[in-house]
Amino acid sequence: MGSENFRAALLMIASMVFFAFEDMFIKLLTAQMPYAQVLGLIGVIGGLSFWAVLRLRGGRLFTRDLCNPALVLRNLGEALGSVLFVSALALGELAPTAAIMQALPLVIVMGAALFLGEPVGWRRWSAIGAGFFGVLLVIRPGIDGFSATSLLALLAVLCFAARDIVTRRVPAHVHSLQLSASAFLGLALVSIPMALVLGQRPVLPDAWQWLQVAGCLTVGVLGYGLLVSATRLGEASALAPYRYVRLVFALVLALIVFHERPDTLTLLGAAVIVASGAYAMWREALLRRRIRRAAGLIA
Numbered sequence: 001m002g003s004e005n006f007r008a009a010l011l012m013i014a015s016m017v018f019f020a021f022e023d024m025f026i027k028l029l030t031a032q033m034p035y036a037q038v039l040g041l042i043g044v045i046g047g048l049s050f051w052a053v054l055r056l057r058g059g060r061l062f063t064r065d066l067c068n069p070a071l072v073l074r075n076l077g078e079a080l081g082s083v084l085f086v087s088a089l090a091l092g093e094l095a096p097t098a099a100i101m102q103a104l105p106l107v108i109v110m111g112a113a114l115f116l117g118e119p120v121g122w123r124r125w126s127a128i129g130a131g132f133f134g135v136l137l138v139i140r141p142g143i144d145g146f147s148a149t150s151l152l153a154l155l156a157v158l159c160f161a162a163r164d165i166v167t168r169r170v171p172a173h174v175h176s177l178q179l180s181a182s183a184f185l186g187l188a189l190v191s192i193p194m195a196l197v198l199g200q201r202p203v204l205p206d207a208w209q210w211l212q213v214a215g216c217l218t219v220g221v222l223g224y225g226l227l228v229s230a231t232r233l234g235e236a237s238a239l240a241p242y243r244y245v246r247l248v249f250a251l252v253l254a255l256i257v258f259h260e261r262p263d264t265l266t267l268l269g270a271a272v273i274v275a276s277g278a279y280a281m282w283r284e285a286l287l288r289r290r291i292r293r294a295a296g297l298i299a
Helices: 002-030 035-056 069-091 094-101 104-115 122-139 148-167 176-198 207-233 236-258 264-294
Strands: none
Touching: 002 035, 002 069, 002 094, 002 207, 002 236, 035 069, 035 176, 035 207, 069 094, 069 148, 069 176, 094 122, 094 148, 094 236, 094 264, 104 122, 104 148, 104 236, 104 264, 122 148, 122 264, 148 207, 176 207, 236 264
16 A cells, blocks of 8 residues: 555645646636636546547446446536635635645545544644644634635535545446546536526637647646545545645746735645645644554565
8 A cells, every 4th residue: 555655645746736726727717707717628538538549548437337326426526626626716816715725635635534544643633633734724714814715715624535535446447548538528517507607698709728738728628537446545544634735836827927925824724734734744644654664564
């Protein structure tokens, strides 16, 4: 499991870098186009891309596995989380949204303990509590600086955590490409009622917008494929801390591209969240090393 977790960690790091750039493209596009349409374009083109690769490898998309409860729940978490996250990016700033999303690893650790039976001691439970305190510093409910878009990001965290946790329950024979294709096409489907509810009408993208869509889809498809592979290969609690790479790149892109300057509480909250996750990662590695030493696997 150690070597599998190492390979999964490398995949997760690369995935998070791609996702940071995807966030940038999504925010750029939602400033020019209806965000239900942005979500729909990502879903259609991304889903067809994964489906094409699946077909080239001799696989099929529409099988009975699509009705598997774990896969259905996974795609539902993906769809709802994406709607909430894209809305948070469209209506709010990139930096605080990215900071709140860093609570995802801690929620996954908590969920892995509650639903997958992975051992989590009081120290990591304390780290989870500290991480949620960091989220409160970013959201600041009831005081100046509070933004309702922060709640959208927090709800997206819960949906994405459910997605990643239930991924571990998807049967091993289900191909990762089938998972990815079905999830992306699910985004396309959910964008239709989203547009109707919000009263958004599609617009015809110009050449520059199509270029941004292409960039968004390229990094999004690569990031998503790596994410699925990582979560299926490694343990959820071991992979969770590596998601913080996304925050570093997001803050840099927010400053360079959108000229955002996060305030002190936002940066402090993000630091608390990252420190909590880093401690959880260190504690996880320490406990695993003790177990292996007790089993005589290492000197």
